[in-house]
Amino acid sequence: MNSLERVKAAIAFAPVDRTPAVPQLFGHAAVLAGMALEDYLRDGERLARCQIEAYRHYGHDMVFAFMDFSVETEALGSLLQYRADQYPDVASYVLTPERDVSALAVPDPAVAGRMPELLRAASILRREAGDEAPVAGCVLGPMTLATQLLGIETALYLAVDDPARFENVLDFAVEVAVRYGLAQIGAGVHLPIVFDPAASPAVVPPQFFRERLLPRLKKVFAAYRAAGALANWLNITGPTAPILPWYPEAGADIANFDYYVDAAEAQKLLPATCLDGNLKSLSFVDASPAEIAAAAGALVAAFAGRGGFLLSSGCEIPLEAKPENVAALVSAARAGT
Amino acid sequence: MDKLVETLLQGDHVGALSEARRLLALGIAPERIVTDGMETAMRRLDDKCTVESFNLLEIMLAGRAVSAVVNELYPEGAPPAQGRATFVIASLEGDIHDLGKNVTRMVLIGKGYRVVDLGKDCPVETLVNAAEREHADAVLVSGLITPVIPQVRKLRPALAARGLDGIKVVAGGAALKQATAEELNVDYVAETAFDGARYLEQLARRKTE
Numbered sequence: 188m189n190s191l192e193r194v195k196a197a198i199a200f201a202p203v204d205r206t207p208a209v210p211q212l213f214g215h216a217a218v219l220a221g222m223a224l225e226d227y228l229r230d231g232e233r234l235a236r237c238q239i240e241a242y243r244h245y246g247h248d249m250v251f252a253f254m255d256f257s258v259e260t261e262a263l264g265s266l267l268q269y270r271a272d273q274y275p276d277v278a279s280y281v282l283t284p285e286r287d288v289s290a291l292a293v294p295d296p297a298v299a300g301r302m303p304e305l306l307r308a309a310s311i312l313r314r315e316a317g318d319e320a321p322v323a324g325c326v327l328g329p330m331t332l333a334t335q336l337l338g339i340e341t342a343l344y345l346a347v348d349d350p351a352r353f354e355n356v357l358d359f360a361v362e363v364a365v366r367y368g369l370a371q372i373g374a375g376v377h378l379p380i381v382f383d384p385a386a387s388p389a390v391v392p393p394q395f396f397r398e399r400l401l402p403r404l405k406k407v408f409a410a411y412r413a414a415g416a417l418a419n420w421l422n423i424t425g426p427t428a429p430i431l432p433w434y435p436e437a438g439a440d441i442a443n444f445d446y447y448v449d450a451a452e453a454q455k456l457l458p459a460t461c462l463d464g465n466l467k468s469l470s471f472v473d474a475s476p477a478e479i480a481a482a483a484g485a486l487v488a489a490f491a492g493r494g495g496f497l498l499s500s501g502c503e504i505p506l507e508a509k510p511e512n513v514a515a516l517v518s519a520a521r522a523g524t
Numbered sequence: 525m526d527k528l529v530e531t532l533l534q535g536d537h538v539g540a541l542s543e544a545r546r547l548l549a550l551g552i553a554p555e556r557i558v559t560d561g562m563e564t565a566m567r568r569l570d571d572k573c574t575v576e577s578f579n580l581l582e583i584m585l586a587g588r589a590v591s592a593v594v595n596e597l598y599p600e601g602a603p604p605a606q607g608r609a610t611f612v613i614a615s616l617e618g619d620i621h622d623l624g625k626n627v628t629r630m631v632l633i634g635k636g637y638r639v640v641d642l643g644k645d646c647p648v649e650t651l652v653n654a655a656e657r658e659h660a661d662a663v664l665v666s667g668l669i670t671p672v673i674p675q676v677r678k679l680r681p682a683l684a685a686r687g688l689d690g691i692k693v694v695a696g697g698a699a700l701k702q703a704t705a706e707e708l709n710v711d712y713v714a715e716t717a718f719d720g721a722r723y724l725e726q727l728a729r730r731k732t733e
Contacts, residue, residue, distance in 0.1 A: 268620075273671065276620050339623055343581050344588070347535070390580045425698075446702070469702035472670055505670045 190248035190320035191377075198418045198440055198461045200495045206487045207248040208520035209463055209497040210513055211422075214255070214274065215504045216241035224506065225269050228254045231307030238308070239316055244510075245517050248497075250316050252309040252376055253325040254301060259363055260335040262300030263291055272506070282336045284345065288356045291336075293363055296370035306374040313375025321378065321417060324371035328383025328423075329403045330391070332360035339385065346395075354399070361403045365410045377417040378441075381407060387425035396430045401437055408438030418461075424502045431456040445501035450489040462490075463497035466516065471500065471508035476515035483516050487523030498523075525560045528593075532565035532634075535585025537592045544593040554597035558636050562590055566634040570718045578716045580627065587630030594633055609661040609728040610638040612654045614646035615697075616675040621668040624697040628664060628717040635721060637728070648675055652682045655691050661731060662711075662724060666697040676700060677709045692727060696720050 188196065188204045196203045216237040217227035227234050231252075238250045255274040261267050264281035282288060296302040305324070312322045327335065333356045334342040346353040368379040385391070386400050408419040421439035423430070426447040434442045434457060444453040444464035453462050466482055474482075483498060490496035498520045504513060528547065531539035547557055569586055573579075613629055615622050622644040632639045640658050642651060655663050663683070665676055679693050695701075696714035705713050714720030 273618070273669070339580075340584065340626075343584055346581070347585060388577075388579055392577075392579050392581065395581065467702050469670055469699065472673075473703065473707060507671060 189318075191318070194248055194321050194497065195417065197495060197497055200459075200461070200493075203494065206490065206520045206523050207497045208246075208517040209249045209499045210245075210247055210516055211251075211500050211503045212241060212245070212247065212513065213251055213253045213503055214506050215508050215513070216251075218272075218506050219244065219510060224272050224274070228269075228275070229301060229304065231304035231309075232311060234304070234308040235311035235315070238312060242316060242320060245513055246521075247513075247517050248520075249321050249323055250312050251323050251325070251380075252305055252312055252371065252374075253323070253380075254305055256327060256331065256335060256382065258301050258305060258325075259294070259327050259332055259367065262294040262296075262302050263336065263363070265336065277335060277338070280336060280338045280341070282341075282356070284341060287352065288336070288359045291359065293359070293366050296367050302367065302370070306370055309371055309374040309376045313377075317375060317377070322376045323420070324368065324376035324379035326364045326368045326371070326379045326381050326407075327360070328381045328386055328400070328407070328421075329357045329360035329364060330400050331383045331385040332363060333357055334385045336360070339390075342385075343391075346391075346399075357399065357403055361406050364407045368407065368411050368416075369414050372411065372414045372416055378420055379411060379416065380420045380422050382422045384422075384424050386430075387423050387427060388429050389425035393429040397433060401433055404437040404439075412438065420463075428452060428456060435460055441497065443499070443501070447501075450486055454490070454493060459495075461495040461497065463499040465501040466499070468500050468502040468505055471512045471516075472505050474512060476509075476511045479512045479515040480519050483519030484523060487519060491523070525557075525564070528557070528561040529565045529568070532562065532586055532589045532593070533568055535582060535589055537585070537589040540589040541592045541596055544596050548596070557593070557597060562593060562634050563636055566590075566631065566721075570721070573716065573718050578718070580623070583627050583631070583717065587627060587634070590630055590634040608637045609724065609731060610640065610658050611662050611664055611724065612640045612642060612651060612658055612660040613664040613666070614642035614651050615644035615666050615668075616651070616672050617645055617647045618675060619667050619669055619672040620644050621697075622666070624666040624668065624717070625664075628666060628696065628714075628720060631717040631721050632724070635725070637724070648678050648682050651679070652686060652688070655683065656686055656688060660691055661727060662692040662694055664694045664696070664720065664724075665700070665710075667695065667700040668698050670699045672699065673703065673708065680709050694720050694723060 220237040266279040267275040268278040269275045418440035420441035422443040424445045441461045446467040528543040693710040695710045
């Protein structure tokens with residue numbers, strides 16, 4: 188099996204030759220290649236080259252057209268502060284308590300901000316690796332985009348103080364996610380991952396997720412499915428156990444689970460959904476390869492009788508991760524079944 | 525006082541402010557409003573917010589209501605004179621995220637402590653200077669990103685170099701709480717703002733005993 192066949196089989200709960208290794212390996216690819224992160228994040232070709240180099244180096248099972256969580260908000264007019272070796276942060280949000288979302292138009296991914304560079308990365312990755320490995324894109328979920336447009340404190344207060352106005356922001360975020368995700372599929376990604384960390388129960392109560400976010404995630408995933416996405420992947424970090432059972436209704440085929448949720452609980456909550464997780468991100472910086480191998484091996488064993496599993500970190504592999512630890516994860520997947 | 529507690533728990537900052545004004549007009553001392561109102565609300569919120577059900581939205585709403593009441597009780601910005609411990613809090617240099625820090629500050633103020641907030645992207649030396657100047661009982665650092673960890677590890681040696689070994693160091697935040705206290709070279713790693721507050725309460729109790 189090549190990586191694409193292996194991941195497809197895992198998603199379908201079909202037999203695999205070994206557990207797919209899918210570390211959430213984004214900006215670490217730049218560090219591995221010795222490239223300044225800012226250059227990687229601004230140039231789709233460089234991003235694609237680094238991803239392919241990391242893929243050849245580690246031998247994992249997916250490449251990622253992923254920049255950072257500020258691409259959409261920058262394309263909509265927020266000002267970012269770039270740093271040489273860290274992800275950019277929003278210095279000035281495009282929406283304020285006084286500025287309504289009706290002032291914004293859904294950005295055209297072909298021309299807005301860094302979106303065209305992301306699409307360029309997706310095209311290159313599909314052309315150069317897409318026959319053997321799945322190419323994943325990246326879209327912000329509605330709640331996280333709302334927080335990136337307003338700032339998280341303003342967004343959360345608005346959600347309570349003026350729910351109707353906040354719902355308008357969420358609806359707009361859905362439009363952005365659909366258009367940007369479809370553009371990524373058009374450019375060659377097999378699946379755009381929907382990242383929505385602000386939808387985590389660590390940020391908003393599960394009821395908020397069910398009532399206000401779930402219906403909107405359904406719209407996003409329905410659009411991706413109709414456009415031919417290989418699968419729908421919902422990536423929310425933190426203590427997600429209370430909301431995991433709702434993922435199938437959202438239309439998710441792959442559910443990320445973080446280190447807060449153990450493998451047995453995740454399997455129980457989502458018996459028919461492919462899971463990815465859940466090694467602690469920080470362990471890739473601090474632990475030894477032997478420790479990573481042991482934790483990864485235990486995960487592979489925990490899913491051996493079930494299938495439907497992508498061995499991964501629960502969140503992003505940190506930029507400064509030790510390469511030997513990423514390699515240990517991949518080796519553990521190869522050593523298992 | 526029950527109504528003040530209820531409005532604080534509901535995160536109703538307008539209602540809490542109105543209730544605090546009513547209590548002040550009745551001649552109730554600000555210190556009693558803090559002790560019987562805000563601290564009671566914070567204790568109940570603490571009970572409700574287990575690790576599983578702690579969420580930023582509810583805490584921030586309660587925190588906003590607490591801030592509104594504190595500003596009304598102490599319009600000159602004077603800290604609550606409860607004789608309680610003093611804490612210095614910051615996000616360290618390299619980390620410009622401050623939501624976790626702000627939430628922790630609000631919880632501690634709600635519990636009647638004096639909190640000196642040094643903001644975000646704060647150098648270790650600035651934090652140590654402030655801890656010395658303010659006679660802090662503990663310094664608290666929140667970190668959302670892993671590259672800030674080397675800064676955290678420098679804190680205890682930097683305090684010790686000034687003879688401030690007695691000042692405890694508490695870490696929290698999404699990145700830092702993945703590590704142990706030993707790995708970070710701190711005294712305690714808080715899972716949530718309330719978890720950190722419980723540790724600090726024990727510390728403050730030991731100080732007064």
